[in-house]
Amino acid sequence: MAVPFDPFEYYQKAVQYPASDIDIFLDVYRKVYDRDPLLIREDFCGTALLSTTWVTGDDARRAIAIDLDREPLDWGLEHNIRPAGSPVEERIELIHADVLDLEPGPSADIVCAMNFSFNILDTREKLIRYFRSVATSVAADGLFVVELFGGTEAIVAGIEDREKDGFTYRWETEWFNPITNRARCHIGFLLPDGTAMERAFSYDWRLWSLPEVTDALKEAGFGSVRIFWEGVDEDGAGTGEYRETVEEENQETWLVYVVAKV
Ligand SMILES: C[S@@+](CC[C@H](N)C(=O)[O-])C[C@H]1O[C@@H](n2cnc3c(N)ncnc32)[C@H](O)[C@@H]1O
Incomplete structure (x- = not known):
């Protein structure tokens, strides 16, 4: 008999790497502010796997997870957050909302938008509106991290x-x-x-390009924008290791974290 598919379960296994995201968050944040971030805000959170992994890793950590769609939020509550136990559940706030309606939105040490989710914002006006609302809500000693892909x-x-x-x-x-x-x-x-x-x-x-995103972040109020580029092995597959860079050859596919600071 065919195994019943749970698309969210397979989605998480296929495209989410919360441990790698958290490694980058900690590494970059500690270098900039010489302390550990405690509160993250996961925009476009889907099933809130990143928030759950974040909060599970340390009793002092909290997360705010925001998504427009009730279905992944409910799935994440049932399959990720509740199974992690009530101390974890108590430290995660799920918000059912459009990120464009957050004016300015909850503050956090790190606001993030992973897996290229902000590509849903299809006009420059919407992109800048979203980035501006993050710029005005992220903590004074905060960072905004987004993931972007591209390539030939x-x-x-x-x-x-x-x-x-x-x-x-x-x-x-x-x-x-x-x-x-x-x-x-x-x-x-x-x-x-x-x-x-x-x-x-x-x-x-x-499909926003890196210069478009960099320009929009600066226009929205971010003073510094840094690019962390994923290395590739000899077969062109991503290694999961990232390094800061300002010049690269184009690749068939590339993946970056863009880290912005007000
Ligand atoms: C590609 S999934 C990303 C899920 C997860 N963050 C990840 O890293 O894989 C995009 C999510 O963004 C949500 N979304 C789309 N537009 C949104 C908006 N304007 N405000 C909030 N969430 C939105 C969708 O409901 C969906 O769950």
């Missing part, structure tokens, strides 16, 4: 399958329009028994 293959329609532990993760770019830099992308999952969930998650994104 990011703008080519096609399917890329990646083997994961016990299943195949499929990334599909259905189309890319070079006139608007909009793309329609999907995530799918294939199990060894032949069960497939194609297009389990779909995204209509504006």
Whole structure:
């Protein structure tokens, strides 16, 4: 009998690396402020896996997790937060809201938007509005961290399958329009028994470039914007190791953390 698919479970296993995110948060924040961050605000949080992992790692940590969609928030409460125990649950605040409606929004040591989620903001006006609201709400000794991807293959329609532990993760770019830099992308999952969930998650994104994001952050009030670039191995696969850089050769795909400070 085919295994029933839980798309959120497979999503988390396929594309989320909360431990790596937290390593970067701690490393960069300690170097800038010489102390540990305690409160994170996870915008576009989905199932709040990052917030749960953050709070579970230290009794003094708290998290605020924000998403527009009730379904992943409820799933995250049931499958991530509650199983971590009530001391963890008590230190995570889930907010069901559009990040564009947060004026200015809750303060935090680190505000983050992972997995390219802000590509949903499809106009420069919306991008700057969101960045401005973060700039005015992040703590005075705070950082804003966003994840971005790009590269020559990011703008080519096609399917890329990646083997994961016990299943195949499929990334599909259905189309890319070079006139608007909009793309329609999907995530799918294939199990060894032949069960497939194609297009389990779909995204209509504006593929923002790094200079566009850097310029928008500065216009929104961030004084410093730094880029941390993921290294690749000889096969072009990401190593999970990041280093700060200002000049790179283009790659088929690249992934960065952008770290901004007011
Ligand atoms: C690609 S998922 C990211 C989930 C998770 N943060 C991660 O790193 O994988 C994007 C999430 O952003 C949420 N979202 C989209 N637009 C939003 C908005 N304007 N305000 C808040 N959340 C939004 C969606 O509901 C979805 O759960």
